[in-house]
Amino acid sequence: MKKAKISITTTSFGKYDDRSLAPLHAHFEIVLNPYGRKLKKEEIVQLCRGSIGIIAGTEPLSADVLEGLPGLRVISRCGTGLDNVDMLAARRLGIEVFNTPDAPTRAVAELTVGLILNLMRKINEMDSAIRAGRWEKLMGNLLAGKNIGIIGFGRIGRASASLLQSLGCVIAFTDPIVQDEPPQIRRLPLNELLGFADIVIIHVSSKDLIVGSGEIARMKKGGWLINVSRGGTVDEDALFDGLKSGHLSGAAIDVFRSEPYEGNLRELKNIILTPHVGSYAVESRVEMERLSTENLLRGLGSA
Structure with a gap:
């Protein structure tokens, strides 16, 4: 009897430990x-056509893609974000969607x-x-x-706060959903947070623009900006201007509006650019x- 088909679209599944493949090979x-x-x-359509399940990465699982995959029953996202999946x-189409929100937390916080x-x-x-001889x-x-100042205070925001507190930092956060305030951590409105923070960290789950030219202008002169959340939350042109003018001392960006990134931030020395590797720790x-x-x-009812 022919086995049902499962597609794995992530680029490195099983590369560091293939034990997760064994139960799949047993059934599919x-x-x-x-x-x-x-x-x-x-x-995606070519690879996944005929599959009843997908273990997905960050590829676009839009409505037209999903409609081109009749028989698909489950999408299991290997990661936290679901913004690449058209949930509606x-x-x-009756497709169940899962993710793994806890696994990348420590890796992103440590990065x-x-x-x-x-x-x-x-x-x-x-x-x-x-390396250049100087x-x-x-x-x-x-x-x-x-x-x-942490923008977004979910799992990863809290993990980053804990690590940074242990290093002697003073923490504040802004988040419209989170209600509690952990010990020795203040809640501030965004505009106040930007003026308070020497270092602003973005840990949100949406791609909505949060930090544009106005927000960068409100940040402390000489401050730093870190974005390891979602591409599109920072206006990259405004960030370029803020860094080049010296208003900001530096920035580190792991996510971009368009990936692979080919923009003008690459011209600057005072920014670290990484290729969307927040969860790229072997253990995570x-x-x-x-x-x-x-x-x-x-x-799929096979567990």
């Missing part, structure tokens, strides 16, 4: 992403802290100088004692894969 025919990159719409279309430390001590800049000692700043990736497999099997 498995098709992996052959391109080693984020799939385009037409590639999925419900209309956040790493980017801040790199920026403040200018590690990348000095590394580049030495012995340049650049003066940096301490993280201890800095005011941190393995846990995400384990949970996404469990979710898929549960959704």
Whole structure:
């Protein structure tokens, strides 16, 4: 009897630990992403046609894509964000959708802290100088004692706050949904937060524009901006202007409006650019894969 088909569209599923593949092979025919990159719409339909389930990455699972996949019953997102999935279309077509919101939390929080430390001590800049044959000692700043403003205070925002508190930082946050205030952490309106913070961190779950030219102007002169949440939340042109003018000392951006990123922020030395790797820690990736497999099997009634 022919096995039902499952498609896995993430680029590295099972690369570091293949144990999550074993229960899938036991029940299904498995098709992996052959391109080693984020799939385009037409590639998704081609790869996933005939599948009853997808373990998905960040590729666009829009209404037209889902309508081109009759028989699809479950989408199991290997990751947190669901903004790449047309949830209304999925419900209309009777497709269950799952995600793994807890697994990437620590990885993103640790990346956040790493980017801040790199920026403040200018590690990348000095590394580049030495590779170019220049012995340049650049003066940096301490993280201890800095005011941190976190925009978005869900799982990742709280994890980042905990790490930064342990390093001697003063934390404030803004979030329209969160009601509680953890010990020694203040809630502030966005405009007040921008003026309070030496370092502004974005940890939101939507792609809505949050930090534009007006918000950058309200930030402290010499401040830093970190975005490891969603592309589109920061106006990249306004950020370029803020960094080039010297109003901001530095920034670190892991997510972009259009990826792969090819914009003018690449011209600046005082920004760290990473290719959407918030969850790219081996331990987190393995846990995400384990949970996404469990979710898929549960959704299909095979768990």
